[in-house]
Amino acid sequence: MxxxxxxxxxxxxxxxxxxxxxxxxxxxxxxxxxxxxxxxxxxxxxxxxxxxxxxxxxxxxxxxxxxxxxxxxxxxxxxxxxxxxxxxxxxxxxxxxxxxxxxxxxxxxxxxxxxxxxxxxxxxxxxxxxxxxxxxxxxxxxxxxxxxxxxxxxxxxxxxxxxxxxxxxxxxxxxxxxxxxxxxxxxxxxxxxxxxxxxxxxxxxxxxxxxxxxxxxxxxxxxxxxxxxxxxxxxxxxxxxxxxxxxxxxxxxxxxxxxxxxxxxxxxxxxRYDRYFDSITDSDDCKISNTGNSSSMLETRYKIFSIYSEEFSKHDCFIIPPYGSYSDGIHSSYHAYLLRIKGATEEQRDEIIQKISENDVAVNVHFQPLPLLTCYKNLGYKIEDYPVAYKNYSCEISLPVFYDMTYGQIELVIKSVIDATYSVLRHNS
Ligand SMILES: Cc1ncc(COP(=O)(O)O)c(C=O)c1O
CATH class of the missing domain: 3.40.640.10 (Type I PLP-dependent aspartate aminotransferase-like (Major domain))
Structure with a gap:
């Protein structure tokens, strides 16, 4: 991988x-x-x-x-x-x-x-x-x-x-x-x-x-x-x-x-989680974690989120997730980067994921709303009652974010996502 x-x-x-x-x-x-x-x-x-x-x-x-x-x-x-x-x-x-x-x-x-x-x-x-x-x-x-x-x-x-x-x-x-x-x-x-x-x-x-x-x-x-x-x-x-x-x-x-x-x-x-604690640096210049002032886990994740957002916001077809700024009074823990493809159906999203995976890039979906799952369906929950949850889920792809990520890896993720998205949307238009 x-x-x-x-x-x-x-x-x-x-x-x-x-x-x-x-x-x-x-x-x-x-x-x-x-x-x-x-x-x-x-x-x-x-x-x-x-x-x-x-x-x-x-x-x-x-x-x-x-x-x-x-x-x-x-x-x-x-x-x-x-x-x-x-x-x-x-x-x-x-x-x-x-x-x-x-x-x-x-x-x-x-x-x-x-x-x-x-x-x-x-x-x-x-x-x-x-x-x-x-x-x-x-x-x-x-x-x-x-x-x-x-x-x-x-x-x-x-x-x-x-x-x-x-x-x-x-x-x-x-x-x-x-x-x-x-x-x-x-x-x-x-x-x-x-x-x-x-x-x-x-x-x-x-x-x-x-x-x-x-x-x-x-x-x-x-x-x-x-x-x-x-x-x-x-x-x-x-x-x-x-x-x-x-x-x-x-x-x-x-x-x-x-x-x-x-x-x-x-x-x-x-x-080494946050710059609240003393952070330590590691020696590999290719890693996102080793640029800027701090190599804490949170700041590294923030940098990865920022790079993703900068690139994806150049394209109209993506919806950038909310995460705030690391130094502001409201911000995320940058746990997962939940990118959405504007207007994509569930089937198109799945097709995009398939194409991304062909480049050996692991992505995920967070989450399948609970009413889509058998246990909850059997208890009587219906996805029709949760239209926003379904809409968010159906066009969502979670991208890799981890401490040891390199610039090369992040570029590959961005290129794979953009190529896969255009290829599927073009094919279906
Ligand atoms: C939203 C949410 N709540 C609770 C849990 C449960 O966490 P744990 O695996 O530590 O029990 C998870 C696990 O992924 C989660 O995503």
Whole structure:
């Protein structure tokens, strides 16, 4: 493959960090995980972060903690990855899907229409790293008529007395909205560190707690720590201390803790993620990452986005994705470059992808709206109810973006996309 889609950035530094953990005698949850949690909390400007083994597990833990169950509704976009809705189904609740806007993110006006007395949670998704309109979402859940409609059934729901905003920020670590980073924008935020994410731990996720008084985020952290480990009151690290073997189990919890092996990768990744941290340079001049002032992951991705946009905006047939500017108060995490071909049908888009692939360039589609998938069709969701999601999806192609990308690779992607698009559109005109 001349241009892979999104290989992880694994180098000697990562390998050394993992080897050190393997040699340390402690490989599951322990000091590295706790350190990674502290560093993430500092970066996101929140008091507490809990690391888990995936974003999916993190989202489900939070829904469980908030007491979401049968009879409850959770509002989420139809345009997302299946994890967002699956976790709601696992709790026995109903995913209420709403359509999105042209920027791929959930349409807040439609959220308002979908709210009922059964709505317990709204799960906005920062598609491709572009933050949702959190001003509007946070205002909406606090509006008096919406608050009055809320019918709490658990202690946590009574304490909050309104709909919880649980942000699915699987794509958006490091993105900014109104000068604040994701993690600090809603009540609770969940990140993914899956292998194709900007910051990876192979598999992994993190939950950022940002609830206001009377909640104590430190206490919620402890409760979810226990919930993430079978409801056991002591983790393995504490139990291993001399004379500290006794523990209790207070509920039938989950098993989704992060291991120190994964956290070690995360710590290396985070250290060089953003110019917020000290960045390091590498010596290959051909790489995008080695030009300009910083070689941080975010800035490198921003440069790749900028090059793509500069070239594609010369052609009328492309729609450039929103991503903001790296130094502005609102910007993406530049996770995925969602290019659209103006007016292309789904079949034409597929044909374009086929032609691009012939040049050994890996592209993708983010995402198939959930109502197109068998599981959700069988539950009665219909794509006709989500026209914008379908329109965005049908002409969308996600382009490769990764840290070690070279100028040669980026040129090949651009040329392949332009050639393939003109060839298909010309052929069909
Ligand atoms: C929007 C969205 N939400 C949630 C997830 C789940 O993340 P994880 O694989 O860490 O469970 C993903 C994974 O790609 C995603 O794209």
């Amino acid at each position: 001349k241009v892979p889609f999104s290989p992880p950035r694994i180098d000697e530094k990562t390998i050394e960090a993992v080897t050190e953990v393997l040699r340390s005698g402690w490989i599951t949850t322990g000091p590295r995980t706790k350190e990674f949690e502290r560093r993430l909390a500092e970066y996101c400007n929140v008091s507490n972060v809990l690391c888990v083994n995936s974003a999916s597990a993190g989202l489900e833990l939070v829904l469980h903690w908030f007491g979401v169950g049968p009879g409850d509704e959770v509002i989420l976009p139809a345009y997302t990855y299946t994890a967002t809705a699956n976790v709601v189904l696992h709790c026995g609740a109903k995913p209420v899907m709403v359509d999105v806007k042209d920027d791929f993110n959930i349409d807040v006006a439609l959220i308002e229409k979908a709210i009922t007395p059964r709505t317990k949670v709204i799960m906005p998704v920062d598609i491709a790293g572009w933050p949702c309109n959190y001003y509007k979402i946070n205002d909406l859940v606090r509006r008096s008529d919406i608050v009055q409609m809320f019918s709490p059934t658990t202690e946590e729901q009574r304490k909050l007395s309104r709909i919880l905003v649980l942000s699915d920020a699987a794509h958006s670590l490091g993105a900014m909205y109104a000068n604040a980073r994701t993690g600090s924008l809603t009540d609770i935020t969940v990140f993914s560190f899956h292998a194709v994410k900007n910051l990876t731990t192979a598999e992994g996720g993190a939950i950022c707690f940002n609830l206001q008084e009377p909640f104590d985020n430190g206490e919620i952290y402890k409760t979810l720590c226990v919930k993430s480990l079978h409801g056991q009151t002591k983790d393995a690290f504490s139990k291993m201390k001399v004379g500290a073997w006794r523990y209790d189990v207070v509920e039938a919890g989950y098993k989704c803790n992060m291991t120190d092996i994964l956290a070690a990768i995360g710590l290396v990744e985070l250290e």
